[in-house]
Amino acid sequence: ATAPPQGGSIVLVGLMGAGKTTIGRLLAARLNLEFVDSDEEIERAAGCSIADLFQKYGEAEFRRGEHMVLRRLMSGPPIVLATGGGAFMDPRTRACVRENATSVWLRCTLPVLLERVQDRTHRPLLNVESPATVLSDLMRARHPVYAEADIIVDCGDDNVEHSAEKVLGAI
Numbered sequence: 001a002t003a004p005p006q007g008g009s010i011v012l013v014g015l016m017g018a019g020k021t022t023i024g025r026l027l028a029a030r031l032n033l034e035f036v037d038s039d040e041e042i043e044r045a046a047g048c049s050i051a052d053l054f055q056k057y058g059e060a061e062f063r064r065g066e067h068m069v070l071r072r073l074m075s076g077p078p079i080v081l082a083t084g085g086g087a088f089m090d091p092r093t094r095a096c097v098r099e100n101a102t103s104v105w106l107r108c109t110l111p112v113l114l115e116r117v118q119d120r121t122h123r124p125l126l127n128v129e130s131p132a133t134v135l136s137d138l139m140r141a142r143h144p145v146y147a148e149a150d151i152i153v154d155c156g157d158d159n160v161e162h163s164a165e166k167v168l169g170a171i
């Protein structure tokens, strides 16, 4: 991994349920940086919920909006950014993040993810009979790509505070 620009943004990547938003808020407070959640930014920019975006316009349109929001955020002042789980999968988004920020993959096991994805409101991909199957398929497809992040933090059974400490120690 190339050395990230000092004092730049921190971008958290990883699957749904990895704790990107919760840990991101803790990090932002500790680093005295603004916290931004990309899902919320997309909803603001689109003027509708992620569930509606998926339903009315389809996933491809959501991904297009996601990329535009990410690109805008990466050209602004340093922030701590929690990305949606699919954002880092887009090669152009990944390139943009790698150029402008330190990326951190919050790596979690399936049981931990499953326990944390009870809130499905902004997660249409998990509104299915077996979220475990979807998540384990996504793990297989995405882990090799998340592994391109600058830093990998294993969350294990840690609580979010502990994971945040690990990130602070690694960046």
Ligand code: S3P
Binding pocket: 014, 015, 016, 017, 020, 039, 050, 083, 084, 085, 086, 087, 122, 123, 124, 125
């Ligand atoms: C997605 C993850 C969600 C949200 C959308 C798609 C994904 O964000 O962006 O439902 O493809 O993994 P979180 O990772 O914040 O749940």
